Amino acid sequence: MLTELTNGAPPSALQAALEEQLSGADRAWLHEALAEAEAEAEAEAAEARAKAGAEVPEPVDRNRAQWPLPTWEIRFAEAGRHCHPARRTAQEDPSTPSTPATAAAPCTPAAPDAQDLADAARVLLLHAVRADLDTTTRLYSHGTAAERRAVLLALPHLSAVTTPAGSALPLVEDALRTNDTRLVAAAVGPYATQHLDQHAWRHAVLKCLFTGVPADAIDGLSRRARADSELARMLRDYAAERTAAGRPVPDDLHRVLVLTALPDPAARPDTTARVEITADPTEES
Amino acid sequence: MRIFDPHIHMTSRTTDDYEAMYAAGVRAVVEPSFWLGQPRTSPASFFDYFDALLGWEPFRASQYGIAHHCTLALNPKEANDSRCTPVLDALPRYLVKDSVVAVGEIGYDSMTPAEDTALAAQLQLAADHGLPALVHTPHRDKLAGLHRTIDVIRESNLPPDRVLLDHLNETTVKAATDSGCWLGFSIYPDTKMDEDRMVAVIKDHGTGKVLVNSAADWGKSDPLKTRKVGDALLAAGFTEDDVDQVLWRNPVAFYGLSGRLRLDVPDAPEPLHEGNSILRGGE
Ligand SMILES: [Zn+2]
Numbered sequence: 130m131l132t133e134l135t136n137g138a139p140p141s142a143l144q145a146a147l148e149e150q151l152s153g154a155d156r157a158w159l160h161e162a163l164a165e166a167e168a169e170a171e172a173e174a175a176e177a178r179a180k181a182g183a184e185v186p187e188p189v190d191r192n193r194a195q196w197p198l199p200t201w202e203i204r205f206a207e208a209g210r211h212c213h214p215a216r217r218t219a220q221e222d223p224s225t226p227s228t229p230a231t232a233a234a235p236c237t238p239a240a241p242d243a244q245d246l247a248d249a250a251r252v253l254l255l256h257a258v259r260a261d262l263d264t265t266t267r268l269y270s271h272g273t274a275a276e277r278r279a280v281l282l283a284l285p286h287l288s289a290v291t292t293p294a295g296s297a298l299p300l301v302e303d304a305l306r307t308n309d310t311r312l313v314a315a316a317v318g319p320y321a322t323q324h325l326d327q328h329a330w331r332h333a334v335l336k337c338l339f340t341g342v343p344a345d346a347i348d349g350l351s352r353r354a355r356a357d358s359e360l361a362r363m364l365r366d367y368a369a370e371r372t373a374a375g376r377p378v379p380d381d382l383h384r385v386l387v388l389t390a391l392p393d394p395a396a397r398p399d400t401t402a403r404v405e406i407t408a409d410p411t412e413e414s
Numbered sequence: 415m416r417i418f419d420p421h422i423h424m425t426s427r428t429t430d431d432y433e434a435m436y437a438a439g440v441r442a443v444v445e446p447s448f449w450l451g452q453p454r455t456s457p458a459s460f461f462d463y464f465d466a467l468l469g470w471e472p473f474r475a476s477q478y479g480i481a482h483h484c485t486l487a488l489n490p491k492e493a494n495d496s497r498c499t500p501v502l503d504a505l506p507r508y509l510v511k512d513s514v515v516a517v518g519e520i521g522y523d524s525m526t527p528a529e530d531t532a533l534a535a536q537l538q539l540a541a542d543h544g545l546p547a548l549v550h551t552p553h554r555d556k557l558a559g560l561h562r563t564i565d566v567i568r569e570s571n572l573p574p575d576r577v578l579l580d581h582l583n584e585t586t587v588k589a590a591t592d593s594g595c596w597l598g599f600s601i602y603p604d605t606k607m608d609e610d611r612m613v614a615v616i617k618d619h620g621t622g623k624v625l626v627n628s629a630a631d632w633g634k635s636d637p638l639k640t641r642k643v644g645d646a647l648l649a650a651g652f653t654e655d656d657v658d659q660v661l662w663r664n665p666v667a668f669y670g671l672s673g674r675l676r677l678d679v680p681d682a683p684e685p686l687h688e689g690n691s692i693l694r695g696g697e
Contacts, residue, residue: 209512
């Protein structure tokens with residue numbers, strides 16, 4: 130549920146949902162980190178006002194080694210070790226790793242939402258600091274996979290400051306080139322829906338099917354797939370390739386194919402899309 | 415048998431290795447940054463490598479049900495190359511990352527002044543970041559190298575109980591034990607320790623503060639050596655609890671000093687699962 134929230138809900142709702150899951154100490158960490166990020170945003174805004182009308186600012190060298198990091202960036206990096214699900218930290222000292230009790234069950238059950246909590250905290254931090262194009266690009270290029278994922282998830286919240294519109298698209302394109310399904314899933318959110326051209330978007334859909342990212346992760350799927358005969362052709366070709374190799378066709382492929390056959394509400398002429406694999410269009414939700 | 419390999423270079427290994435390691439009981443690894451065999455010519459080359467240890471490699475490991483952490487550093491060999499030393503200035507921004515559980519591998523290779531500088535600077539970085547340090551002991555002139563290493567650690571701000579001295583053997587274990595550091599042994603065909611010698615060392619020195627690793631990399635090495643040591647210990651009459659201490663609890667305790675160890679690995683290994691991006695690789 131937190132994942133869905135991360136992907137588009139207003140920050141206040143995201144923060145409320147996150148706080149519900151955190152222990153007291155982690156909640157205190159989050160409040161302090163967000164306050165630091167807001168203070169940073171205020172300081173930068175004040176600096177920008179003071180400089181208004183002055184000479185052009187020096188370009189940022191993104192490869193420059195920056196130390197010390199602004200405090201909020203350290204908070205951004207360490208979010209994963211400060212956002213444990215509350216039920217876990219309630220019974221364990223968070224500074225010591227969980228150790229399995231028996232040899233038969235060598236690892237404690239995964240805390241299923243630990244990654245979601247870190248994602249949410251990082252998205253909130255990026256929103257609080259009003260991360261612009263330079264900042265998002267720097268954090269992405271210096272980031273771990275988890276940090277990159279958070280930058281991607283935050284992009285829809287940062288449209289007002291990552292100007293001009295669509296300028297953060299290279300980050301989405303970078304993520305779509307990886308084979309890390311966590312990054313691919315985060316890349317196909319509302320920002321991609323809004324800014325990826327149709328060719329790149331089709332390849333993103335195919336990549337999700339190819340790497341096992343659930344089609345549900347693709348924002349705006351039913352709207353964008355509708356009446357897309359070229360996407361339908363790509364899906365059928367992929368299905369044929371899988372079938373020829375004796376491999377199963379992913380269920381999600383059938384689902385997307387059904388979507389491509391739905392009529393375009395704007396009555397775009399659709400000459401080629403034909404559903405060859407029967408499926409119930411109502412199963413789309 | 416649950417196994418934590420505290421020193422293995424998975425970047426150089428295949429997915430078959432991950433699968434075999436999981437089957438042998440490996441559930442957690444630490445991958446230290448090291449020399450890649452081919453010299454690097456710029457800091458940017460290190461940054462791509464660090465990014466891989468913080469991104470792609472943990473993802474690969476997770477696909478096979480194995481928790482992956484790393485240690486980052488400028489390695490001793492390349493500490494001598496002025497094209498690489500600017501890496502030291504960039505390390506702080508990497509050392510704050512969630513899955514970095516130590517500074518390493520640092521230490522001596524040829525015992526040069528440049529290595530002195532890099533070792534001292536990186537022990538300080540470990541102290542500054544609340545991280546322990548993984549210190550490699552040199553392959554050549556090992557005993558003299560160990561003494562010099564211990565001297566530098568004593569002069570540093572990092573207490574010895576936050577240092578793991580690695581690649582130890584029969585000739586260095588005594589001095590290493592006396593130093594108060596943790597003791598690492600690499601079971602590596604031909605050049606380092608083997609299983610039977612390892613059992614003999616543990617018979618003499620006990621299981622306290624002893625860590626066993628495969629140090630598997632691009633050389634002739636075996637990522638299942640940890641398991642083979644576990645089997646050899648049991649065959650020699652050690653208890654399952656002794657084996658668990660050496661192969662799991664000691665590495666958990668040492669890297670747990672970072673406060674960043676997360677052992678909640680994904681549910682099941684997924685190599686059998688259709689739709690795995692690694693199986694589908696070659697795009
Ligand atoms: Zn090594």
